[in-house]
Structure formats: C-alpha cells, structure tokens
Amino acid sequence: MAQSPTPQAGELVIAPEPRSALDTAIEAARIAEAVIKGNDGREHVLLPERMQLYDISDPNRLPSRVKQLVTVDDRASLCAYANRYSTDRSIIIADFDALTVSARIDWHAHNQDDSVPEAGHNAHAVTLKLRPSEEFARWDAVEGKLLPQEEFARFLEENSVDIGFPEAATMIEISRDFEATVGQVYKSSVRLDNGDRKLVFETDTKVQNGVIIPEKFTLAIPIYNGEDAEELTCLFRWRAQGGGAVGLGFQWHRVEYQRRAHFAQIATSASEETRLPVYMGRFA
Incomplete structure (x- = not known):
C-alpha cells in the first residue's frame, strides 16, 4: 500500500490555512443537516453548490390550518x-x-x-x-319520587324561592302543615271544587287535622345554565303508605316539550x- 511521502530533511512543509479549515468544517456541518424547515411548513435543502436553497416541499401537501x-x-x-x-x-x-x-x-x-x-x-x-341549571337539577333530582312528609316539607321550604304560584309564603305554610301531621294517622282525602286536595289526619285523641294541597304549582327557574328563567308546571302527587303515613312528591307537566323548545x-x-x-x- 502506498504511503504518504515522508518529508525529507530540509524540506519546507506548508500547514493548512486555519481559515480554510474552519470553512471546511462549517460546510460539512451544514451538509450534515441539510434540510431546513420554515415556519410556514415548507422544507428546503442546503446543497454545497454555492450554498443555495432548493425547495423540496411535497407539492401535494395540504396548506397549514388551524386545529382547535x-x-x-x-x-x-x-x-x-x-x-x-x-x-x-x-x-x-x-x-x-x-x-x-x-x-x-x-x-x-x-x-x-x-x-x-x-x-x-x-x-x-x-x-x-x-348543562341543567342549578335550580332545575335540584328539582329534577326529586321529581317522580314520593318522599316522607317531613322530608318533602323540608325540601319545599328550602326551595320556596323558586316557586311562582302559589306564592312562596303559601308553600312554606303548606310545608309546615305537613310537618305538623308527622306521627298522625292518615284517614282520608277530599277533592275540593277547585281541584285541590284536603288530606285528613287523625291524632291518638281522635282530633282531626286537615292539610290542603294544591293540584299543581309552578316554578320560575331556568332550564339550562346561563339562560333566562321560565315557568314550569309541577303536579302534586301523594300516596297512602303503611302505618297511616303519606308519601308526597310531584311530577313535571310537559316540561320535556319546554326543554326542546x-x-x-x-x-x-x-x-x-x-x-x-x-x-x-x-x-x-
């Protein structure tokens, strides 16, 4: 194998110019990572010949777009x-x-x-x-359920501000009448001329106490969060239970139509x- 000639005694050896060596190193570094990507998504390649940029982008690529x-x-x-x-x-x-x-x-x-x-x-x-409003979610959670007298009375009193008709004071009075009958025995109910019901309870001393509940009541609450309040109709429901107790509750009246509308x-x-x-x- 041929070897590089060894300098002879007295022969002048010329070392590479430092600047030329630096330029060579920089050019090598550029070639090592020749592909350059622009902010707009286009790609270029940097070639040694005059160090020009050549567009090598995919001609079929989609334009940049917002993804959010x-x-x-x-x-x-x-x-x-x-x-x-x-x-x-x-x-x-x-x-x-x-x-x-x-x-x-x-x-x-x-x-x-x-x-x-x-x-x-x-x-x-x-x-x-x-999303359902806070008020609607609270009422909807107990809709269709029959609660004990005391529990339903407490719920009416806590949320009486949502009630449009009868007025809140009347509903609070009804709830307190329910609480007063806790422990008494349910005896009968009477339907009044206006459609309301009178539930009759009896104490151990045979003293009768009547509680009049309206056939229906209305709420003035928003259905969806952030929307205006509207009038929703609730129908009172009750059922005699064992031991002379009464379960109380309500059902929505055509509220699904209002939700859709x-x-x-x-x-x-x-x-x-x-x-x-x-x-x-x-x-x-």
Whole structure:
C-alpha cells in the first residue's frame, strides 16, 4: 500500500490555512443537516453548490390550518368566538340529544357557484355544551319520587324561592302543615271544587287535622345554565303508605316539550347573532 511521502530533511512543509479549515468544517456541518424547515411548513435543502436553497416541499401537501376544538359554557361565549373566526364556510349544528350547539368554523365550501365545492377540514370549532341549571337539577333530582312528609316539607321550604304560584309564603305554610301531621294517622282525602286536595289526619285523641294541597304549582327557574328563567308546571302527587303515613312528591307537566323548545330557541338565537346558518341534527 502506498504511503504518504515522508518529508525529507530540509524540506519546507506548508500547514493548512486555519481559515480554510474552519470553512471546511462549517460546510460539512451544514451538509450534515441539510434540510431546513420554515415556519410556514415548507422544507428546503442546503446543497454545497454555492450554498443555495432548493425547495423540496411535497407539492401535494395540504396548506397549514388551524386545529382547535373549544368548549364554552354559555351562548354569549359561543357567539363571540364564532363572530371572531367564522368565514363564509362556517355553519352551526345543533344536536338536542347531546345538548350541544356547535359552530363549525372550517366547514365545506358552499355550492352557490359553478365550481366544485371544496371539502373543509372540520378541525376548528366552538361548541356550547348545555348543562341543567342549578335550580332545575335540584328539582329534577326529586321529581317522580314520593318522599316522607317531613322530608318533602323540608325540601319545599328550602326551595320556596323558586316557586311562582302559589306564592312562596303559601308553600312554606303548606310545608309546615305537613310537618305538623308527622306521627298522625292518615284517614282520608277530599277533592275540593277547585281541584285541590284536603288530606285528613287523625291524632291518638281522635282530633282531626286537615292539610290542603294544591293540584299543581309552578316554578320560575331556568332550564339550562346561563339562560333566562321560565315557568314550569309541577303536579302534586301523594300516596297512602303503611302505618297511616303519606308519601308526597310531584311530577313535571310537559316540561320535556319546554326543554326542546328552549333548545331550539338557543340554536336560533345563536344563528341570528352570528349570521350563520343553523342545522338541527348531528354529523358522523
């Protein structure tokens, strides 16, 4: 194998220039990591020839886009966000089953011109997730249940501020009448001319005490969190139980229709405030 000639005695040896060696090292480092990615997603490669940038980006790559799914707690926030980022593509989809009103910011292009509609990414959206109000959740938790007299009376008194008719003072009086009959024996009930009921109790000394309960009462509470209060109708329910006791409770009257109607109102109002078309339904 040939070897590098060994310098002879008296021969002048010229060492490499330091600056040239540095430039060579820098060039080698650039070649080692030749691909450069820009902030816009494009890629370039740095080649030794005059150190020029050559575009090697995929010509079929999708343009950069926003990927953001936001969940808000009230209608005002939904509309404010949609008004800031919406385009002529944006739409609103309202799903009652999921209790969501969603503004899809980057939806598909419309087909109002001669060109083929361009598919949207559907990766940027703001969604209002409706929740029951604190008041509605509290009443709904005991709806359809028959509670002992004392427990139901306490519940009425604690939540009397939610009651519209009869007025709160009347409902508190009714609850106290119920508490007064705890331990007494239920004997009978009488239906009054106005549809109310009079429940008759009897003490050990055969003294009778009557409690009049209205056929129905109304609540003035919001159904959904952050929404205005509306009037809900409750039907009084009672049942004689063993040992002369009485179970008391109530049932909603057509409240499900009101829930659906109020949901549609929220979706329609959001459409009006954002000027976006609204569709009632869901997407896969």
